[in-house]
Amino acid sequence: MASTxxxxxxxxxxxxxxxxxxxxxxxxxxxxxxxxxLTMVIIVPLVWNVYLTFTSYRGIxxxxxxxxxxxxxLFADETFWTSFRNSIAMIGAMVVLPTLVGLxxxxxxxxxxxxxxxxxxxxxxxxxxxxxxILPSVIAAIVIGWILRPQNGALNSxxxxxxxxxxxxxxxxxPDTALLSIMAVLVWIQIGYPVVIFxxxxxxxxxxxxxxxxxxGANWYQxxxxxxVGMIRPEIFVVVLTCxxxxxxxFGPVYALTGxxxxxxxIVPAYYAYSQFFQAQQVxxxxxxxxxxxxxxxxxxxxxxLVQTRLERREEVG
Amino acid sequence: xxxxxIVTGHGASTPDQDQGTPARRPPSANRTHRSAGDWAVLGVxxxxxxxxxxxxxxxxxxxxxxxxxxxxGGPLALPTGLYxxxxxxxxxxxxxxxxxxxxxxISGMVAVLAVLISMFNAFxxxxxxxxxxxxxxxxxxxxNMLPQEVLLYPLYFMFREVGLYDNVWAVIIIFTVIQSAFxxxxxxxxxxxxxxxxxxAASIDGAGRWRILWRVVYPISRPTLSVLLIFFFIWTWxxxxxxxxxxxxxxxxxxxxxxxxxQGDRIMDVTTTSGSALxxxxxxxxxxxxxxxxLTRGITAGAVKS
Numbered sequence: 001m002a003s004t005x006x007x008x009x010x011x012x013x014x015x016x017x018x019x020x021x022x023x024x025x026x027x028x029x030x031x032x033x034x035x036x037x038l039t040m041v042i043i044v045p046l047v048w049n050v051y052l053t054f055t056s057y058r059g060i061x062x063x064x065x066x067x068x069x070x071x072x073x074l075f076a077d078e079t080f081w082t083s084f085r086n087s088i089a090m091i092g093a094m095v096v097l098p099t100l101v102g103l104x105x106x107x108x109x110x111x112x113x114x115x116x117x118x119x120x121x122x123x124x125x126x127x128x129x130x131x132x133x134i135l136p137s138v139i140a141a142i143v144i145g146w147i148l149r150p151q152n153g154a155l156n157s158x159x160x161x162x163x164x165x166x167x168x169x170x171x172x173x174x175p176d177t178a179l180l181s182i183m184a185v186l187v188w189i190q191i192g193y194p195v196v197i198f199x200x201x202x203x204x205x206x207x208x209x210x211x212x213x214x215x216x217g218a219n220w221y222q223x224x225x226x227x228x229v230g231m232i233r234p235e236i237f238v239v240v241l242t243c244x245x246x247x248x249x250x251f252g253p254v255y256a257l258t259g260x261x262x263x264x265x266x267i268v269p270a271y272y273a274y275s276q277f278f279q280a281q282q283v284x285x286x287x288x289x290x291x292x293x294x295x296x297x298x299x300x301x302x303x304x305x306l307v308q309t310r311l312e313r314r315e316e317v318g
Numbered sequence: 319x320x321x322x323x324i325v326t327g328h329g330a331s332t333p334d335q336d337q338g339t340p341a342r343r344p345p346s347a348n349r350t351h352r353s354a355g356d357w358a359v360l361g362v363x364x365x366x367x368x369x370x371x372x373x374x375x376x377x378x379x380x381x382x383x384x385x386x387x388x389x390x391g392g393p394l395a396l397p398t399g400l401y402x403x404x405x406x407x408x409x410x411x412x413x414x415x416x417x418x419x420x421x422x423x424i425s426g427m428v429a430v431l432a433v434l435i436s437m438f439n440a441f442x443x444x445x446x447x448x449x450x451x452x453x454x455x456x457x458x459x460x461x462n463m464l465p466q467e468v469l470l471y472p473l474y475f476m477f478r479e480v481g482l483y484d485n486v487w488a489v490i491i492i493f494t495v496i497q498s499a500f501x502x503x504x505x506x507x508x509x510x511x512x513x514x515x516x517x518x519a520a521s522i523d524g525a526g527r528w529r530i531l532w533r534v535v536y537p538i539s540r541p542t543l544s545v546l547l548i549f550f551f552i553w554t555w556x557x558x559x560x561x562x563x564x565x566x567x568x569x570x571x572x573x574x575x576x577x578x579x580x581q582g583d584r585i586m587d588v589t590t591t592s593g594s595a596l597x598x599x600x601x602x603x604x605x606x607x608x609x610x611x612x613l614t615r616g617i618t619a620g621a622v623k624s
Contacts, residue, residue, distance in 0.1 A: 018445045019517045022527055027446025030438040034458065034498060037435070041495040042461045045472035052471075059471075105366070108359055116356045127610055128367035131374060134602040136556035136574035142581065143373055143595045146588075147393075154376050154393035161392065188370065200545050234507045242462070242500060249465040252558055256578070270465045274559075277467050290468045297463040302456055309452060312510075 046294070052287035059283050070288040080289065083269045084296075086179065087248055090268060093183035094190050094247035099240055102194025105129065107228045109195070110202045111210065112220065126199055130192035137189065141256030144185045148172055172258050175265040182266055185253055194239045201232035237308045241301060248297050269293040374599075381405060381593040388589050404590035408597065412576045413568075418601055420565075421555055421572040424486050428493040429550040433543055435494060436501025441531050443502065444509025445517070455506060461499035466559050477564065488564045493557065497550040508542055509535070548609050555602050573598055 017024050053070050055063035074080055114122035132140060147154040150170040159167050171181045205227065213223045229236070251270040254260060260267035260275065269289060276286030380388060381404070382397040391398075408414075439458065443451045473492065474483065482488040512535065520530045536543070561572045571579070577598045580586060586594070 017447050018512060018514055019527060019530060020521050022446070022521075024446055024448050026527070027442035027448050030442035030446065031448070031454070034435045034439040034502065035454075037491065037495045038458060038461060038499075040476075041469070041473065041492055042464060044476070045469045046460065046464060048472040049468045105363070108363060112356060112359055113363060116352050117360060121360075123610065125363050125367050127606070128371055130606070131371060131603075134552050134556075134606050135599050136558065136577075136602075138558045138574050138578045139595050139598040142577070142591065142598075143377055146591055146595070147373060147376060149588075154380075157392045158394060161394065188373075191370065196545070200541065203541065234511075238504050238507070241503075245463055249463075251465070251467075270467065273465060274467050277470070283471065286467065290465050293465050294460075294463060294468065298456075298460065301459055301463055305452065305456060305459075 049287045050291055052284050053291050055284045057283040057287075058281050063284065066284070070285050073285065074288050074292060079264050079267060079272060080269070080292075082264050083267045083272045086266060086268050087250075089179055089183055090186065090247040090250050091244060093186040094250065095240060095243040097187055098190040098194050098243065099236070102191060102198060102239070103229070103236070104224075105191075106195045106198035106202065107224050110199055111223065111228070122199075126192075126195055129195050132189045133192045133196075135189070137252035138256045140185070140189055141253050144181075144188075144253075145172065145257055148181060173262060175262045178258055178262060178266045182253060182257060185257070186247075186250070189253075190243065193243070197235050197239050198232055201235040202228065205231045233311070234308075237304070241304045241308075244300060244304075245297055248300070249293065377592050377596050377599075380589055381596040383589050385587045385589055401589070404587065405593040405597065408580070408586075408590055408594050412580060414573075414576075414597060416569065417571055417573045417576045420486065420570060421574075421601065424489055424493075424561075424572060425551045425554040427490045428497060428554040429547045431490070431494040432497035432501055432550045433547050435498040436505050436546060437531075437536070437539075437543065439498065439502040440505030440509045441527075441535060443506040445512055445535065446527075447510075451506070455503055458499050458502050461496050462503075469560070470563050474563070483564065484566050484570060486565065486570060489557075489561055492560055492564075493550075493554045497553060501546050501550070504546070505539070505542065508539060512538075544609070548606070551605060552602055555605075573601065 017027065052063060054065060054067060056066045056069075057063035109122045109125055113125065135143070148171040150156065150173060155171065156168040169177055171177050209227055209231075210223060213227060218226070249270045250268055251274065254266055254268050254271045255274070258266045260271050270293065273286045273289040273293065276282045276289060278286075280286075376393055379396055380393055382400050382402065383391070384401040384403070387395075387398065387401065442448050443454060448454070469492065473488075477483045477485075477488045482491075516534055516538070517530060520534045525533060555572075556574060557572075558574050558578065562575050562578075565571055565575070577594050580594065581591070
């Protein structure tokens, strides 16, 4: 336990609000609007959905109780497992790569470009990186689908134009390249998000810290490690967690670009659930996939938040 | 006065940095000296930017070509004239201004309401430190974790029951909840490190919680709040599945739904498709450019100070 590290430290976590002389309980009133809306829009549908997983329901006649049949079917369903394997690829494309690259880019823009070439240059570049994020994902998919068109698409035309015609491909239609193409699209869409969050976070960091470190002879990488990563750790957690959630439930680009195909090569859980809900009209089974996905996401998120609190606590004590 | 650095953070004063360094280097010397390495870094950063912007460039140049011109010159050739028939046909077909207004109204409402809810939630969780706050955050984050398909059937029945089906307010309510989940999570963690001295000072001056929220917490966290506002607006603008399901009549549709609905239509030849994508991204682009200044001010202020 973290608390055993410093037994002499006064119990800083001793429950009290940050504003003196206010009881913690009195703050509940501020949670009322948010929690009321949450219950109506999220909790009730979620419970309903869990109930549907035990039924056979085709959307018209009332749901019929069938016990654990849907769940048994789920665990034996090859497509379901494939969809989760593809989720791992999505995490690589939406979390791992953008966070690492985003950290370096944000630090470079803030610490180096911003100081040596002016803040205007830094924010211009940041805006450029952010461009794909402001595209509606279905429109991004139209753009990319348009570039990747097999017959007269831009990418194939360019390859042909520079003498690499042999590399022309039906990028989204070929099972070997479809998943990679989608991953490339997601990296492109995603990269600006960590950059913007991290740069906003860096503004909180006292510039004197960097100056002091510089005077002490710390090079760029040492400053990056000690100050940048250390100081903006809360935001790193936020980015990794939100991107992981987004990667697990990614839907739009798959829906608009490949529809999970060819075959099941780009299927993801959210799309699989959708196709059961609305194409196969197997609402009970769709609900089962969606509930399983929600459970996985919830477990990942809880682990994350526990680790985060543990670290924060340790820092506060140590 | 609130002139101290906002978050002094943990471990801000490591002992080895405390050894007196009274002589400060003049800041200008540092700024004007640009080494070859600095230029190389800038070059890489610009290259990445060009690579990211390239698809946008393709979309812009191809939106103004006729299909015939596209097939002879290919996607990379600059347009020879300003062909706008495709854009005009698309604009009129979807009644574009109406769709833009729907999207602006929905996204604007959601952005403001969700920031407000996030701030209230985070005030109770981060500053009020109510009991069980960790689990409350997890519960609220459920809104973010659920795949949206889960919401469609139940909310369809619920909203139809209260007469909000095919009404923009249904979508506004749903996204206020979903976006404020992220906002609560981010703000609660920011507020939990809120400078205690400021709160104490305000409290000694006799301010109650409501006043402290608006006079101290709100102004100091405004940079974070404005980032949230911009994110919420853009994220809501870009949503697809829920607007598609809950806004069935043509007059209520949002921009992304209207554009996607026409894909595969007879009028969508290769350059009109490109044009529709261009029209779809222009409104958020304008919005982002306007608010980019708000985001920028912080950075330039920091650069001048150093």
